[in-house]
Amino acid sequence: MPADMRARLGQAELPNPVLAAAGCAGAGRELAQFVDVARVGALISKSIMAEPRTGNPTPRLAETPSGMLNSVGLQGPGIDAFLQRDLPWLLSRGARVVVSIAGQSVREYAGLAARLSDTAGVTAIEVNLSCPNAEDAGRLFALDPQRAGSVIAVVRGSARYDIPVFAKLSPDVTDIVAVASACVASGADGLSLINTLLGMAIDPGTMRPVLAGKYGGLSGPAIRPVAVRCVWQARAAFPTVPIIGTGGVRTGRDALELLLAGASAIAVGTEIMHDPSACSRVLRELEEELAALGADRVSDVIGQAHGQAGGRVPRGLARRV
């Protein structure tokens, strides 16, 4: 019998735990040519802001060993166009949509959350905290526990009670548990770990930075060990808080690693750019991994690497310990 793949993100139930990560599947239309969006656990939108934005100047993508750098920036149509055009299209296709929001002030986040609360069909809100705070000299909200917590508090206060709010954190901090703790204390229903790491590439030929914006976010397999570490630390600190694990997932085995570290679901990002059908392939491979372990339910493996019985120990795993 295939394992029960249902996953929970707070109050939301998903048919499976493999999501498309923010910014890597656009608004879903691009992905729909390759996969049935209704079969993706959920699609996390590109971060939506209050107003339309063009993003950063080009070049804004660079390949790096086992990864890539991007400085795309928060390019997008703004909340009005998203609600009028993109969200209805995704819902008409049977997709579950986690809406990622980003703002340059606490007020902007609050306004976005309020707009989403008036809209039917939002599975969860993911709060992208890797955004420059215009009221704090452009410092990212995610780098400061207090500022991150204040965003989560207003989003939780503005969002409808039945929409789970996930705080998406940056790994570019010395103590991710401190930021996670502030977000949980401010009402986050879950954590989304991790966003990209800040990196840079220089072209020795031109002796100049490769990206027009100089710095970019590093993603892909190169960052997976960082994601595993962050998920592990958050799970150890908050064993009951659901986590979306993101960072360098290419295969079902990579997904399993993040689940074992404590993620309740995982999101595939950069790999979608190499293989647009990656979400369905990773799900299939994860099902095979679980079958090999003798797990009846995907929920049985969540957090098992911590060695404490969070749930039943799958038969296969029990034989190994």
Ligand SMILES: Cc1cc2nc3c(=O)[nH]c(=O)nc-3n(C[C@H](O)[C@H](O)[C@H](O)COP(=O)(O)O)c2cc1C
């Ligand atoms: C081109 C690109 C655009 C991204 N845009 C967003 C975004 O809008 N909001 C966000 O929270 N994360 C964004 N991310 C980060 C991803 O959602 C993910 O957290 C990160 O890339 C790590 O996962 P991966 O290694 O599987 O790509 C983006 C990543 C890439 C590569």
